[in-house]
Amino acid sequence: MPFWNLNTLQLEEFRPGITSKAVIGNDLIMVCMQIEGGKEDMGHEHPFDQCGMVIEGQIEMVVGADRRILNVNECYFIPAGEHHSWKTFDKSVTLLDISLKQS
Amino acid sequence: MPFWNLNTLQLEEFRPGITSKAVIGNDLIMVCMQIEGGKEDMGHEHPFDQCGMVIEGQIEMVVGADRRILNVNECYFIPAGEHHSWKTFDKSVTLLDISLKQS
Numbered sequence: 001m002p003f004w005n006l007n008t009l010q011l012e013e014f015r016p017g018i019t020s021k022a023v024i025g026n027d028l029i030m031v032c033m034q035i036e037g038g039k040e041d042m043g044h045e046h047p048f049d050q051c052g053m054v055i056e057g058q059i060e061m062v063v064g065a066d067r068r069i070l071n072v073n074e075c076y077f078i079p080a081g082e083h084h085s086w087k088t089f090d091k092s093v094t095l096l097d098i099s100l101k102q103s
Numbered sequence: 104m105p106f107w108n109l110n111t112l113q114l115e116e117f118r119p120g121i122t123s124k125a126v127i128g129n130d131l132i133m134v135c136m137q138i139e140g141g142k143e144d145m146g147h148e149h150p151f152d153q154c155g156m157v158i159e160g161q162i163e164m165v166v167g168a169d170r171r172i173l174n175v176n177e178c179y180f181i182p183a184g185e186h187h188s189w190k191t192f193d194k195s196v197t198l199l200d201i202s203l204k205q206s
Contacts, residue, residue, distance in 0.1 A: 027151050063105040080128060
C-alpha cells in the first residue's frame with residue numbers, strides 16, 4: 001500500500017519506548033515513529049543520509065555542531081557520517097523519518 | 104544547515120507553477136515543494152524510490168494501481184520503477200518529498 005494517513009496509522013512496538021511502522025523499498029526506508037517522553041540517544045553516526053520531520057510533539061536534535069529543538073513542521077537532514085543525537089522532553093514525539101536502505 | 108522550519112522556509116522558482124527548496128546529500132534529496140492548483144503530471148517512472156507527505160493542501164496521486172486524494176499528514180511511497188502521476192485541485196499543495204540521489 002503506497003499511502004499512509006498518519007492520523008490513523010497503527011504503530012507497533014519497535015524498542016522500549018518507541019513504536020513505529022515502516023515501508024522498506026529498494027532504496028529507501030520510510031518510518032513513522034513515536035518516541036516516549038524522557039528518552040535519549042546519546043549519539044551515533046552512520047555512513048548514509050537520514051532525514052525527516054516532526055509530525056507531533058517536540059524533540060531536541062544535535063547534528064554535528066548544530067543543536068535545535070524541533071516542533072511540528074520542522075525538518076532535519078543528517079548528512080552521511082555526521083554525528084547526531086536526540087532527546088525527548090515530557091511528552092512523546094512523532095516523526096516521519098527517511099533513510100537510505102543499507103544493501 | 105541541517106534544520107528547516109516549513110512554516111517559514113523560503114521557496115524558490117523551480118518550474119512554472121512549482122517553487123521548491125532542496126537539500127542534496129550523499130544519498131538523499133529532501134525537497135519542500137509547493138505546487139499551484141490546476142497542475143498535473145500525466146505520469147512517469149524512475150528506477151529509484153520516492154516518498155513524502157502533504158504539509159498543506161491536497162493532491163491526487165496515482166501510484167501503480169492505487170489512486171488517492173492525499174491531505175495534510177498523508178504520506179506516499181513510490182517504489183522504484185512504479186508508474187506514478189499526480190494532479191492538484193483548486194488550491195496549491197505543499198509537499199515534503201524525499202528521493203534517492205542519482206549517482
